[in-house]
Amino acid sequence: MNAIRDRLIARLDEILAEVVAQDLPSNASLQIEASLVLSDNAAGQHHHVVLDTINVDQLKLLTANLGTSATSPLNDQQDYRVHSFDSHSRKPAADLTTSSRLANATILAETTAGKRFKPRSSPEQLTTTSGSLAQPIPLTTASLTHVSAFVDAHVDQPLAPDRSKTQQPRVLQPAVDNLIEGIWDQIHYSKLPTSPHDLAKIVRWTSENIHTHHDVLSMTQADFSDATKRCHHITTTGRSARSVEVVIQAHWVDCFDARLATLKKGQPDLRPTDHKRLVMNEACTSFGWSEKELRNKMAAWKGYTQIKNASGWATLVFAGPGIYRFCKYRQGFDDESLSKLRSHRIRFEVAADTLQPRWREALALVGEPTQAVYTGHPHDWTVSLKQDEPALPLAVTYKQWDPEFSYQNLSQSTIDTTQWPDKDPRRFESAPPYHCKSCTQLQSTDLTTNLCACFPTLYSPQPLPSSPVQVFRTRTGKNNGLLACAPFPPNRAVGEFIGRITKNLADVDVMQSQAGDNPPYQIWQGRCGNFTRFINHSCASNCAFQTFSWLGVQRIVVVSSKEIKVGEELTVDYSDRYWQNLDKSPSDAVK
Numbered sequence: 001m002n003a004i005r006d007r008l009i010a011r012l013d014e015i016l017a018e019v020v021a022q023d024l025p026s027n028a029s030l031q032i033e034a035s036l037v038l039s040d041n042a043a044g045q046h047h048h049v050v051l052d053t054i055n056v057d058q059l060k061l062l063t064a065n066l067g068t069s070a071t072s073p074l075n076d077q078q079d080y081r082v083h084s085f086d087s088h089s090r091k092p093a094a095d096l097t098t099s100s101r102l103a104n105a106t107i108l109a110e111t112t113a114g115k116r117f118k119p120r121s122s123p124e125q126l127t128t129t130s131g132s133l134a135q136p137i138p139l140t141t142a143s144l145t146h147v148s149a150f151v152d153a154h155v156d157q158p159l160a161p162d163r164s165k166t167q168q169p170r171v172l173q174p175a176v177d178n179l180i181e182g183i184w185d186q187i188h189y190s191k192l193p194t195s196p197h198d199l200a201k202i203v204r205w206t207s208e209n210i211h212t213h214h215d216v217l218s219m220t221q222a223d224f225s226d227a228t229k230r231c232h233h234i235t236t237t238g239r240s241a242r243s244v245e246v247v248i249q250a251h252w253v254d255c256f257d258a259r260l261a262t263l264k265k266g267q268p269d270l271r272p273t274d275h276k277r278l279v280m281n282e283a284c285t286s287f288g289w290s291e292k293e294l295r296n297k298m299a300a301w302k303g304y305t306q307i308k309n310a311s312g313w314a315t316l317v318f319a320g321p322g323i324y325r326f327c328k329y330r331q332g333f334d335d336e337s338l339s340k341l342r343s344h345r346i347r348f349e350v351a352a353d354t355l356q357p358r359w360r361e362a363l364a365l366v367g368e369p370t371q372a373v374y375t376g377h378p379h380d381w382t383v384s385l386k387q388d389e390p391a392l393p394l395a396v397t398y399k400q401w402d403p404e405f406s407y408q409n410l411s412q413s414t415i416d417t418t419q420w421p422d423k424d425p426r427r428f429e430s431a432p433p434y435h436c437k438s439c440t441q442l443q444s445t446d447l448t449t450n451l452c453a454c455f456p457t458l459y460s461p462q463p464l465p466s467s468p469v470q471v472f473r474t475r476t477g478k479n480n481g482l483l484a485c486a487p488f489p490p491n492r493a494v495g496e497f498i499g500r501i502t503k504n505l506a507d508v509d510v511m512q513s514q515a516g517d518n519p520p521y522q523i524w525q526g527r528c529g530n531f532t533r534f535i536n537h538s539c540a541s542n543c544a545f546q547t548f549s550w551l552g553v554q555r556i557v558v559v560s561s562k563e564i565k566v567g568e569e570l571t572v573d574y575s576d577r578y579w580q581n582l583d584k585s586p587s588d589a590v591k
């Protein structure tokens with residue numbers, strides 16, 4: 001449904017922009033209709049529904065009031081990004097942006113253009129994606145219990161429940177930030193935007209129909225015509241391959257520029273405007289479009305190319321429909337935004353290659369390499385905050401202290417059976433029914449019976465496959481740290497503290513736990529565990545350790561204690577005791 005809705009909104013955006021750009025008589029109105037076609041040749045058998053009638057003058061007034069000459073009311077500047085999790089589907093509500101945007105745009109429209117765009121629902125109601133509209137949920141001020149980092153964890157302290165339903169305050173943020181958040185969402189949680197099946201069909205069509213491979217340094221008219229044919233085919237046949245479409249359109253702009261350069265070289269006597277006119281003519285002939293039509297599309301396509309040049313192809317593949325609005329209306333599209341995007345380039349690629357290893361297949365169409373550059377687990381790599389500095393294999397960053405360093409990423413803790421031969425010391429209930437110690441609700445791996453929604457991203461019948469975080473190289477002498485790739489509202493689970501469940505270790509970093517009536521155990525992350533191992537200390541931390549029970553087993557969870565933005569370092573307060581036992585002292589600088 002989301003894909004259909006996004007497609008409709010993107011199309012509506014284009015239509016509104018086209019209408020605003022036209023010189024129409026006053027009082028013209030745009031009628032938006034839907035038709036149900038009952039059979040292929042059913043002329044006259046269509047069921048028509050008028051969805052809305054929009055007064056064009058009011059539409060123009062509205063866009064003028066929004067401070068742009070040719071923009072649709074559905075623009076990114078008015079975009080609220082609300083991240084919440086649907087407690088039924090357990091999926092992040094990545095697409096809330098669209099519905100929020102729609103609702104918000106309609107509200108703005110009402111204030112500037114009378115009753116024409118009536119809001120269908122108040123923005124407060126748009127806090128879930130579960131189909132029905134949810135009631136607003138008040139902000140909680142849950143106090144987090146600190147379990148001293150690497151020292152104690154007390155299972156006998158039931159903690160305030162999450163939080164999963166905590167409503168995040170709406171923040172109006174720059175369009176580029178929405179775009180970046182959307183890309184991270186897509187990389188972490190979407191299926192590939194274009195299915196391998198669709199992609200295979202497109203690649204097959206291209207290889208069967210377009211034979212020449214052009215050289216961008218010498219773009220002949222035939223080469224350019226081929227590139228245009230390919231772009232036309234993908235732009236006009238089925239919008240199921242949106243990411244491929246954006247890739248091919250960005251590439252076509254490169255071909256256009258290459259053709260222009262070739263023409264300038266071949267016919268240096270012509271004026272620059274004549275070169276441009278000639279290439280435009282060639283393009284319009286091959287596309288079968290008017291110059292106005294082509295220019296209109298090129299406005300957005302040029303933006304795709306600029307974005308691709310700044311932050312790479314992954315940005316285009318995972319951007320979703322928001323990229324059209326961003327490029328077409330250019331609100332907030334400036335050097336600063338491009339530089340912000342550029343700083344994510346390698347980070348996007350590491351995440352995309354390791355989480356969505358087939359994404360580069362789409363690049364076959366534009367002659368780019370299709371092999372993943374970064375392989376293995378996402379946290380086998382450590383990224384840099386410096387622009388264009390490569391990601392490094394994790395082990396490289398420990399070489400100077402430990403040439404043999406290795407770290408195995410685990411999805412769940414393992415039991416050291418030499419120390420715990422008979423049982424998992426974290427288990428305090430041996431059989432179902434299990435009840436949550438925080439919310440007292442029934443916990444189950446069965447979607448129909450589970451009622452606990454304390455930390456649904458981690459503990460639910462359908463937990464999320466990954467946490468939106470990356471290991472990065474700090475610039476403050478702490479070696480590596482952990483970076484947020486998505487905003488975390490307060491009280492959101494970042495990840496479980498996973499490692500080897502053991503005991504009696506000394507002189508190493510361990511999480512020392514006292515499991516109520518159970519004997520104390522340690523969680524050791526020296527050689528294996530998960531990303532929580534890379535969380536640095538800060539006295540003004542934005543995360544804390546919490547104990548939580550899931551299916552009768554105690555867990556230690558890293559939970560955000562404040563609002564955390566994309567690109568912020570995640571930190572916990574290790575406690576004084578941690579540092580007292582060490583011959584080093586903490587610095588509080590982050591990043």
Ligand SMILES: C[S@@+](CC[C@H](N)C(=O)[O-])C[C@H]1O[C@@H](n2cnc3c(N)ncnc32)[C@H](O)[C@@H]1O
Pocket residue numbers: 477478479480481509533534535536537538584585586587588589
């Ligand atoms: C669990 S590790 C955190 C990840 C670590 N930075 C790394 O690259 O592997 C804990 C160690 O990180 C370093 N560390 C973490 N926070 C620090 C801080 N605020 N100041 C100085 N060193 C810190 C200390 O060496 C500490 O013993």
